[in-house]
Amino acid sequence: MTEEIAIEFANVTKRYGSAVAVDAITLSIAKGELVTFLGPSGCGKTTSLRLIAGLELPTSGVVQIAGRDVSQRAASERNVGMVFQSYALFPHMNVLENVSYGPMIRGVAKAKARAHAYEILEQIGLKGLDMRLPSELSGGQQQRVAVARAIVQQPDVLLFDEPLSNVDAKLRRKVRGEIRELQKRFGLTAVYVTHDQEEALAVSDRIVVMQAGRIAQIGTPRDLYERPASSFVADFIGDANLISGQVTAGRFRAADLDVPLAGPDGAAQISLRPERIILSAGEGAPSGRVRSCTYLGSHWEYEIETGFAELLASRPMSEAPIAPGTAVTLTIPETAPIRVTDI
Amino acid sequence: MTPEELRDSRAARERLSWLVLLALAVLVLPWHQSLPAESAPIIPSALGLAAEGRGWLWPVVLALPLLVWASFKGAGGRLFLGVALAAFAVLLVQGFTVGLRGPAFDWLTILFPVAGQGQTGLGWGGFASGIALLGLIAHALALRGFCRGDRFSASAVVFIVALLGLFVFYPILRLALAAFVGPDGEVALGPFLTRLFAPEIWRLDCLTGGRRCGVVINSLVLGLLAATICTALGLALALIVARTSFRFKQTLRALSILPIITPPFVVGVAIIVLFGRTGLITGWGAEIFDIRPTRWVYGLSGILMAQVLAFTPITFLVLLGTVEAINPTLEEASQTLGAGPVKTFFKVTWPLLRPGLAAAFLLAFIESLADFGNPIVLGGGYEVLSTRIFFAVVGARYDLGNAATLAMILLTLTLVAFWLQQRWLGRKSYVTVTGKSDAGLASTLPFGLKGVAWAAVIPFVAFTIGVYAVVLLGGFVHDIGRWDLTPTFAHLRTAFDFEVNASGLQLYGSAWNSMQTTLLVSAIAAPLTTLIGIMTAWLVARQDFAGRNAFEFGTMLSFAIPGTVVGVSYVAAFNVPPVDITGTAAILVICFVFRNMPVGMRAGLAAFAQIDRSMEEASQTMGAGGAATLRRVVLPLVKPAVFTALVYSFVTAMTAVSAVIFLVSARHNMATAYIMGRVEAGEYALAITYSTVLMIVMIICIVLIQLMVGARRLGRRREFQGQKAPAE
Numbered sequence A: 001m002t003e004e005i006a007i008e009f010a011n012v013t014k015r016y017g018s019a020v021a022v023d024a025i026t027l028s029i030a031k032g033e034l035v036t037f038l039g040p041s042g043c044g045k046t047t048s049l050r051l052i053a054g055l056e057l058p059t060s061g062v063v064q065i066a067g068r069d070v071s072q073r074a075a076s077e078r079n080v081g082m083v084f085q086s087y088a089l090f091p092h093m094n095v096l097e098n099v100s101y102g103p104m105i106r107g108v109a110k111a112k113a114r115a116h117a118y119e120i121l122e123q124i125g126l127k128g129l130d131m132r133l134p135s136e137l138s139g140g141q142q143q144r145v146a147v148a149r150a151i152v153q154q155p156d157v158l159l160f161d162e163p164l165s166n167v168d169a170k171l172r173r174k175v176r177g178e179i180r181e182l183q184k185r186f187g188l189t190a191v192y193v194t195h196d197q198e199e200a201l202a203v204s205d206r207i208v209v210m211q212a213g214r215i216a217q218i219g220t221p222r223d224l225y226e227r228p229a230s231s232f233v234a235d236f237i238g239d240a241n242l243i244s245g246q247v248t249a250g251r252f253r254a255a256d257l258d259v260p261l262a263g264p265d266g267a268a269q270i271s272l273r274p275e276r277i278i279l280s281a282g283e284g285a286p287s288g289r290v291r292s293c294t295y296l297g298s299h300w301e302y303e304i305e306t307g308f309a310e311l312l313a314s315r316p317m318s319e320a321p322i323a324p325g326t327a328v329t330l331t332i333p334e335t336a337p338i339r340v341t342d343i
Numbered sequence B: 001m002t003p004e005e006l007r008d009s010r011a012a013r014e015r016l017s018w019l020v021l022l023a024l025a026v027l028v029l030p031w032h033q034s035l036p037a038e039s040a041p042i043i044p045s046a047l048g049l050a051a052e053g054r055g056w057l058w059p060v061v062l063a064l065p066l067l068v069w070a071s072f073k074g075a076g077g078r079l080f081l082g083v084a085l086a087a088f089a090v091l092l093v094q095g096f097t098v099g100l101r102g103p104a105f106d107w108l109t110i111l112f113p114v115a116g117q118g119q120t121g122l123g124w125g126g127f128a129s130g131i132a133l134l135g136l137i138a139h140a141l142a143l144r145g146f147c148r149g150d151r152f153s154a155s156a157v158v159f160i161v162a163l164l165g166l167f168v169f170y171p172i173l174r175l176a177l178a179a180f181v182g183p184d185g186e187v188a189l190g191p192f193l194t195r196l197f198a199p200e201i202w203r204l205d206c207l208t209g210g211r212r213c214g215v216v217i218n219s220l221v222l223g224l225l226a227a228t229i230c231t232a233l234g235l236a237l238a239l240i241v242a243r244t245s246f247r248f249k250q251t252l253r254a255l256s257i258l259p260i261i262t263p264p265f266v267v268g269v270a271i272i273v274l275f276g277r278t279g280l281i282t283g284w285g286a287e288i289f290d291i292r293p294t295r296w297v298y299g300l301s302g303i304l305m306a307q308v309l310a311f312t313p314i315t316f317l318v319l320l321g322t323v324e325a326i327n328p329t330l331e332e333a334s335q336t337l338g339a340g341p342v343k344t345f346f347k348v349t350w351p352l353l354r355p356g357l358a359a360a361f362l363l364a365f366i367e368s369l370a371d372f373g374n375p376i377v378l379g380g381g382y383e384v385l386s387t388r389i390f391f392a393v394v395g396a397r398y399d400l401g402n403a404a405t406l407a408m409i410l411l412t413l414t415l416v417a418f419w420l421q422q423r424w425l426g427r428k429s430y431v432t433v434t435g436k437s438d439a440g441l442a443s444t445l446p447f448g449l450k451g452v453a454w455a456a457v458i459p460f461v462a463f464t465i466g467v468y469a470v471v472l473l474g475g476f477v478h479d480i481g482r483w484d485l486t487p488t489f490a491h492l493r494t495a496f497d498f499e500v501n502a503s504g505l506q507l508y509g510s511a512w513n514s515m516q517t518t519l520l521v522s523a524i525a526a527p528l529t530t531l532i533g534i535m536t537a538w539l540v541a542r543q544d545f546a547g548r549n550a551f552e553f554g555t556m557l558s559f560a561i562p563g564t565v566v567g568v569s570y571v572a573a574f575n576v577p578p579v580d581i582t583g584t585a586a587i588l589v590i591c592f593v594f595r596n597m598p599v600g601m602r603a604g605l606a607a608f609a610q611i612d613r614s615m616e617e618a619s620q621t622m623g624a625g626g627a628a629t630l631r632r633v634v635l636p637l638v639k640p641a642v643f644t645a646l647v648y649s650f651v652t653a654m655t656a657v658s659a660v661i662f663l664v665s666a667r668h669n670m671a672t673a674y675i676m677g678r679v680e681a682g683e684y685a686l687a688i689t690y691s692t693v694l695m696i697v698m699i700i701c702i703v704l705i706q707l708m709v710g711a712r713r714l715g716r717r718r719e720f721q722g723q724k725a726p727a728e
Ligand SMILES: Nc1ncnc2c1ncn2[C@@H]1O[C@H](COP(=O)(O)OP(=O)(O)OP(=O)(O)O)[C@@H](O)[C@H]1O
Pocket: A016, A019, A020, A021, A039, A040, A041, A042, A043, A044, A045, A046, A047, A048, A195
């Protein structure tokens, strides 16, 4: 890789007593990149983020920021900005004081710190609110103050811990767009924690999928969706049909399913995205029977009984619905099955 | 400069400061308090002393170049930490092995003949080197990731642990040791056993018709009776306030702080004035019912009266909390199931009250055991542990060994009660409300019970009013003791006479001296207590360090140690090197700080539980270290806790007696000690006057503190993201 590395984890482990929150993670994040930590609750996302911030120190392993080993360095002595889930604005300081707090603490003259804070507030669209207390702002405005406060010091890395969980669903799409736009505009390296896979797919350059303190897979949103490495990733990102069967001579077989699949012979598991399954009424192979057909507005969702698995399929609205109970033939494009490891 | 360089330079600067302090301490400052005149060296520092033959100080001096060398090898390395720890250990070892009369081991005298002369307590140099070494240890630990690498927090932990060790646990250890020291200075089990099983401690003669029981029996009888009565009265008051349409709820709550600001002895004096042989009520009794006046008030009954008056407000507050926490829906459920009010009370309410009752009982029991002021005024021949300890140290037959043994017994009793109380409080969780209490109205008391409650409360209230009337009146009449009610300012004059003339303000009153000391000591102690208390709470609530639970337990434990025990333990520990600070004003301040610090800590813990810690974390990620975060973010948000801690520590410092009575000196006398002297001399009016003035001063100071601390600025809307809505 030629691009500069902003953050590097080498074998980082964090234990709380005997519980392992982060388990020997190795990872590197390039400068200017937005990387998302994604995973189910309790998988260690927040802990990983706090390890970057210095709010936790690793039990073992090395954390580097901008090429320096910061493993034992206090949060106050790293150059990171962080947006907290609760925003964590100081309730006894007004917006301006909140935003100029960091520069002031780091020794910038008060007037200069304020001028700089004004500038950021203006860029972020909070002009005129600078004398308000956080309790006098709307949730969305508070969120923006939190972001302003985090970027005012030009941090080496900007950290977000589920920044949108307090924003209502409608606004979420808009705000996440703003965050992405801001990150690009300022050329910031950002790490973003979420457990919402759609949010992760929408904002990230790369996604780190975590599972029980370990990294399950790292890749671009497209990589993860189209080429999940494990059944866990396939299932966690989007919907997936997981089918177990046997591979012999380049073909995967399970009951009457028979599709080409590369890789070694033997037991195998594949993931099949619901929208890649084409349905046509009538007998054929592989065959199935429609159990249910649900109208979801944007598409039809089918549950299909087959000899090898219970399948989920989704078809565009442009197709006519198939009534439950109908026998169907499944057509599976050659590129649709993805071989995944089992976990 | 990048933040990284800034950090490194800051760390280096801090390290350098500690090293400079250490250099000053071992090279320049006088190591000892004072030296035997014949051996006064030119430079009284550790270096000078070591060069003149006190070779046991060399390791302390050599620590300096070693540390400088190790810091070049890397201050975050093991070597640096190791050297600093070793140097601190050496400092302790030399202090404890070479005492006032020479070394503890003979071979030391052979090695260093001068050791035979002994050494006095540590002076500026000794203390400064201890501080510098602790600072360096904390510094090294932080660089190795202790307290998430925050140097301020690491220092705070190290210093608070060291202070608690020195001023709470070390004295207790010294005290325990003193219990084993025989008449010839030898440490042995024999003397301890003799003292422990002395008949005057455990005798049960009063039960078998003989004369007096042992002090432990006396203390236990008093404690159990006082706790029982206080709990019963506290419950009656709580039920009346919470479960009847009683209108003066707020007044009662406010009045319950009265005993806290009442100086000791004054209640005792008022009781004597009312019930003594020439007392007012006694007089009425003689006149109307022809009851022969006796001295019945001196002894168990008098102490009991005073303690009931003093501790019922405490049990009341605890039980009021418990009663109010009972979810009314439980009682409603019982009633809808067909149980009558009486049955509901005994089947539902009572079981829910039990843990609170146990807690209140044990609290009153602990207070009664620790009480010193009332037994000394009203005890007569009824001796309890705290007064016996006092007389063993202060009286004519000075016997530290005996005092220490008694103190250990008292400490054991208190700790057992404390432990039981913690267990009960731990289990009480099922009483508390789940969220805001749902609509339901608390059921009112069954009629009969209400009668019982009022019957208990009315005499108590009348008694309280009587006592405080005497207190308010006594200072401004001619002789309250003989019921001569001619108004006069004579007593006020005796105590606080002053004159403003050409040469400025002249203070003639006999009480000015102790008043000034008291105010000064309290004014210094209160902010220090608050600072250490809140900071300890912050460390416990927010920092993550090895040994945190032990740390919390230790600080809470220090609260359970009775004042008398603290007083004797300070006498045992700080009268001799290496830390010889008796007779100074500092020991008074220190005593208050470490006795009251747990209250500040509890207030702090309660406050921190309501504040989202991510605000502090945000401050840290923005570059603020522990100190700046504490000052700019934490303290402004916990102002109410700061206020509570300040007021409590100030008031307690003004009114405490049990511990300081051992520590006051002619130069540094405290108001309470002065009042005790007046009571002993029978000058009741003067004692009462002084107490009244103290109470007024305290109220003024509380108002001043309120003004200084100010209110939190949190904005118009009550709820906001950063802070959880405060629990009702
Ligand atoms: N201070 C702590 N003490 C003990 N265990 C902790 C602590 N903090 C986190 N853990 C544990 O570490 C694991 C990872 O926690 P973490 O907060 O990183 O999860 P997360 O992925 O952010 O989950 P969520 O999506 O629910 O926020 C969890 O099992 C959690 O219980």
